[in-house]
Amino acid sequence: MKAAVCREFGAPLSLEDVTIAAPEGQAMKVKINACAICHSDITYMRGGWGGTPPLLFGHEAAGTVVETGDGVTSFAAGDRVVVTLMRSCGTCPSCGDELEAICATPPAINEKIITDSADAPVITAMNTGAFAEEVLVHERQCIAIPDELGFDEASLLGCGVITGFGAVTRVGKVQAGETVAVIGTGGIGINAIQAARIAGASTLVAIDTAADKDALARKLGATDFINPAAENAQERIMAITNGTGLDAVFVGVGSSKAIESAIPMVRAGGRIIIMGMPASDDLASIDASDLSGSAKTVIGTKMGSAMIREDIPKLIALYQQGEIALDELISHRFTFDQINAAIDMAASPASSRVVITF
Ligand SMILES: [Zn+2]
Ligand SMILES: [Zn+2]
Structure with a gap:
């Protein structure tokens, strides 16, 4: 073959x-x-x-x-x-x-x-x-x-959909009414957006340096779109959340820079979920006093902690019901x-x- x-x-x-x-x-x-x-x-x-x-x-x-x-x-x-x-x-x-x-x-x-x-x-x-x-x-x-x-x-x-969904439902456990952002609207991130919409996120910010990802992200549930190459994403997040920061940020890009940018975006007590897989030598620099002083949680997840025998049939059903694209x-x-x-x-x-x- x-x-x-x-x-x-x-x-x-x-x-x-x-x-x-x-x-x-x-x-x-x-x-x-x-x-x-x-x-x-x-x-x-x-x-x-x-x-x-x-x-x-x-x-x-x-x-x-x-x-x-x-x-x-x-x-x-x-x-x-x-x-x-x-x-x-x-x-x-x-x-x-x-x-x-x-x-x-x-x-x-x-x-x-x-x-x-x-x-x-x-x-x-x-x-x-x-x-x-x-x-x-x-x-x-x-x-x-x-x-x-x-x-x-x-x-x-087989990968992108279960990772984005699992990250939101099994790891970040987004609740109705929460404010959420997803950094990177690629294969994982776009599915985290679909999952957060279904979970009932009230504010759902898509963040991507490719401006043309805006339309699909909004169609699948994003309420706002930020292009960090064109504007200050941190300032915009604070404006959207009236200065408090988000409940949760999901990082779909496998890059330490994206992870670093996510930490100040969440409110005190908020959580950052790392979904994308950075290269082995990609070290992030984190303000440890912000993490402890503001009681923030950084959670890593491999494959969205998916359980494929439960999650894939559930996602097929959601697709057939027109709930996910x-x-x-x-x-x-x-x-x-x-x-x-x-x-x-x-x-x-x-x-x-x-x-x-x-
Ligand atoms: Zn993969
Ligand atoms: Zn085992």
Whole structure:
């Protein structure tokens, strides 16, 4: 099968013929029909989190089960699924605390999954490797989807949508009437906006340096839009909240600068939720006396602390009821052989979500 392999950080991906193993145990092979490009893929393929190429990225996907290992109990060939990077055991202390994204003992699958034409292993990053025609994943990484849900829309449920929703509902626990801002209206942030609107936020400020994100953010629930490149975001937040600051700020951009900017935006007793994943060496500088003196809380979350078996079916139902948008989040579609152009577009502020179709 074809895969877009990262041979060198920062270089274009290399479209190659590779071999994928047959599934063992609870592994299953899924034919990929759509894969969105997440900013985490871009950070990783530019070397932001280390590792040693060759690596295979792509972790926000949807497809069709083609083959199951003999231990698979929940799926059969032909099932349509969302594929996520979340491989959890379901029984360790983290899973028991409803934190499957930080499962302490994720179950293993085939040791060798992908080999290249020289029979050398290619590592599937983030448990997935969906920049390829097929993936081999654990059955607990997948959630069934109904026939009427398109693969393109479904792929977004694998990462961006659950992260933004989980951050708001499970981590930030936004209550009706609260004042909220979301920094960065990309794949995660735009979904935090949808979730905060449904939670009943009375003021919902979208903050993004791309001025053309204004319309979609407002359509999905933002009451205000601030472009921090054009105006002083802190002053505007204080004006909007009559000088008190916000109840909660969600940071969807994986950058220490965005995190630093969020802390003075919240009121005394307010909370800052970090959703985007910065590069490993990106250190934030924080006024510790503001945190303690004003009793502010900074909370990190991986994958919005989502529990995929509960959250993805719930989000599909919300989509079918017209409560959340998925298709409108997709600004560009590319075919698999155009993956490098798709990645450039995903990295550009001109795009919303970019999906590769197979
Ligand atoms: Zn992601
Ligand atoms: Zn676990």
